[in-house]
Amino acid sequence: MSQPSQSLEAWVPRSLVEIPAGSPLPQVNGDGLTPMTLRWSDGHLHAPEPLPEHASSPKTLIMPRLADPHVHLDKAFSWADHPNRIGTYDGAMAANLREHQTRTHQAVLQRGQRALEQACSSGLRALRSHVDSLGDGAECSWNALLELRDRWQNRIELQLVALLPLDYWSTSEGCQFARWVASVGGLLGGVPVSHSAGPRLRDQLRALIALAEDLGCGIDLHLDESDRDPAAGLVQLLAALQDQSVSIPITCSHLSSVGLLPVPDRQRLGERMAGQGLCVVALPLTNAWLLARQPGVTPTTRPLAPIRCLQRSGVCVAVGCDNVADPWYPAGGFDPITLMAQSLPLAQLAPWQRLGLAPFTTAAAELMGLRWDGLLRKGAPADLMILEASSWSEALMLPTNRSILIAGHSWTTPTR
Ligand SMILES: [Zn+2]
Known part of the structure; x- marks a missing residue:
C-alpha cells in the first residue's frame, strides 16, 4: 500500500530543481533560490511545484543530500x-x-x-x-x-x-x-x-x-x-x-x-x-x-x-x-x-x-558516478537536507540547524 504524500514549502536552489516542461517559469531571487512545494511519497519526490507569487515566503532552504x-x-x-x-x-x-x-x-x-x-x-x-x-x-x-x-x-x-x-x-x-x-x-x-x-x-x-x-x-x-x-x-x-x-x-x-x-x-x-x-x-x-x-x-x-x-x-x-x-x-x-x-x-x-x-x-x-545526479525532480529520491534558513547567508552562518530525510524518513543520529 502506498504511503500518503508529505510536503514542504521551501526555498530551493534553482540550479538543482527540474521543473516539468510547460510549468510556469518560477520566480528566482538574488540568491538563486526559488520557492517551491516539494511533495513525496514512497521515498520519492513528486514533480516540484513552484509556489504561487502571493504565497508567504518559506522559512526553510532545501538541498538534496x-x-x-x-x-x-x-x-x-x-x-x-x-x-x-x-x-x-x-x-x-x-x-x-x-x-x-x-x-x-x-x-x-x-x-x-x-x-x-x-x-x-x-x-x-x-x-x-x-x-x-x-x-x-x-x-x-x-x-x-x-x-x-x-x-x-x-x-x-x-x-x-x-x-x-x-x-x-x-x-x-x-x-x-x-x-x-x-x-x-x-x-x-x-x-x-x-x-x-x-x-x-x-x-x-x-x-x-x-x-x-x-x-x-x-x-x-x-x-x-x-x-x-x-x-x-x-x-x-x-x-x-x-x-x-x-x-x-x-x-x-x-x-x-x-x-x-x-x-x-x-x-x-x-x-x-x-x-x-x-x-x-x-x-x-x-x-x-x-x-x-x-x-x-x-x-x-x-x-x-x-x-x-x-x-x-x-x-x-x-x-x-x-x-x-x-x-x-x-x-x-x-x-x-x-x-x-x-x-x-x-x-x-x-x-x-x-x-x-x-x-x-x-x-x-x-x-563519483552516483546513480542520482542530485537534481530535485519527479522520481528522485526524497533524500533532503532541510536547513533552518531562508537565504544563503543564513544557511552558511554557524551553526546551521537542519534535519535530514532519507527516502522520505527523518534521520536521527543514534545515541551512543
Ligand atoms: Zn587526500
Missing part, C-alpha cells in the same frame, strides 16, 4: 594522538606514518563510525575515502572500512580508494593488490613518490592506467599537492594518456600547484584535461593549512586548483573536505554546509551562482 568526493576515514580524528603541530606537509606525513604503524581494526572502525554518523547527520549521502594501503595498518583499515561500507549501505554510499606510492602499482605485489581492490569494488589511487618526476612518473602512471583499464576500476590520484613545480604531475598524466583511449574514470585530487601557473597555461591544461574527460577534486582547507608554509611568515600565496578556469574549460570540478582532525589538518568535520562556508574565502565559490554550487552538489555526484 550531498556527496563528499574526497575524505580519509581511516585516519579521521587521529590528531589528538598524532598531532602535527609544525603544520608542514612533511610533518603531516611523518605523524601519519607513526599513526599507521599503530593502527588497529577497532580504531579505524570507531573513527569511521563516528565520521559516518557525523556525515549522515550533516546531510551527506555518499563519501569517497582514500585508504592508506601500504604497510602495517593497511589490512585492518580496509577490513574495517569494508565493514562500515556494508553497515551504512542503505544510508551512505561509501567508495574506497587504495592510496599508495604510485610506483607500487608497477610491482607484482601491486598488480595482485589491484586485483583484490577491484574485486571489492574499490578504486586505485596513489601519490607520486618524491624521487619520481618526468618520464619516470609518466611510465608509472601509464602502468597504473593500463592496470585499472584491465580491471575496469576507476582511478583517483593525489596529484600536484604542492606549492612548487606547478603542474609537474598533471603534465605527466596528460603525457601518459596521450594517444590512448581510456574508458575508466580518472580523477585528479588536489592539483593545487596548477593554480600557480599563469592563466593561459592553466587554460591550455584545462582544455587538454577536458579532452581526456579527467575530473578534479579541489581541497581548499587542507591546501590552505599545509601549503606555502614558511616559519614566521603569513602566507599570501595560496596554492589551490584553479576551479573556475577548469570549469570554463569544461572539466567537472568538485570540492571535498579531505582531512578531519588528523595529522594533515587539525580541524574540519564531515559537514557539507560548513565546507561550503569555509570554502567561501578560499575559493570564492558563491552558492547563488550555478558554478559556485555545482562543486558541492551535482559535480560531486557526477564525478
Whole structure:
C-alpha cells in the first residue's frame, strides 16, 4: 500500500530543481533560490511545484543530500594522538606514518563510525575515502572500512580508494593488490613518490592506467599537492594518456600547484584535461593549512586548483573536505554546509551562482558516478537536507540547524 504524500514549502536552489516542461517559469531571487512545494511519497519526490507569487515566503532552504568526493576515514580524528603541530606537509606525513604503524581494526572502525554518523547527520549521502594501503595498518583499515561500507549501505554510499606510492602499482605485489581492490569494488589511487618526476612518473602512471583499464576500476590520484613545480604531475598524466583511449574514470585530487601557473597555461591544461574527460577534486582547507608554509611568515600565496578556469574549460570540478582532525589538518568535520562556508574565502565559490554550487552538489555526484545526479525532480529520491534558513547567508552562518530525510524518513543520529 502506498504511503500518503508529505510536503514542504521551501526555498530551493534553482540550479538543482527540474521543473516539468510547460510549468510556469518560477520566480528566482538574488540568491538563486526559488520557492517551491516539494511533495513525496514512497521515498520519492513528486514533480516540484513552484509556489504561487502571493504565497508567504518559506522559512526553510532545501538541498538534496550531498556527496563528499574526497575524505580519509581511516585516519579521521587521529590528531589528538598524532598531532602535527609544525603544520608542514612533511610533518603531516611523518605523524601519519607513526599513526599507521599503530593502527588497529577497532580504531579505524570507531573513527569511521563516528565520521559516518557525523556525515549522515550533516546531510551527506555518499563519501569517497582514500585508504592508506601500504604497510602495517593497511589490512585492518580496509577490513574495517569494508565493514562500515556494508553497515551504512542503505544510508551512505561509501567508495574506497587504495592510496599508495604510485610506483607500487608497477610491482607484482601491486598488480595482485589491484586485483583484490577491484574485486571489492574499490578504486586505485596513489601519490607520486618524491624521487619520481618526468618520464619516470609518466611510465608509472601509464602502468597504473593500463592496470585499472584491465580491471575496469576507476582511478583517483593525489596529484600536484604542492606549492612548487606547478603542474609537474598533471603534465605527466596528460603525457601518459596521450594517444590512448581510456574508458575508466580518472580523477585528479588536489592539483593545487596548477593554480600557480599563469592563466593561459592553466587554460591550455584545462582544455587538454577536458579532452581526456579527467575530473578534479579541489581541497581548499587542507591546501590552505599545509601549503606555502614558511616559519614566521603569513602566507599570501595560496596554492589551490584553479576551479573556475577548469570549469570554463569544461572539466567537472568538485570540492571535498579531505582531512578531519588528523595529522594533515587539525580541524574540519564531515559537514557539507560548513565546507561550503569555509570554502567561501578560499575559493570564492558563491552558492547563488550555478558554478559556485555545482562543486558541492551535482559535480560531486557526477564525478563519483552516483546513480542520482542530485537534481530535485519527479522520481528522485526524497533524500533532503532541510536547513533552518531562508537565504544563503543564513544557511552558511554557524551553526546551521537542519534535519535530514532519507527516502522520505527523518534521520536521527543514534545515541551512543
Ligand atoms: Zn587526500
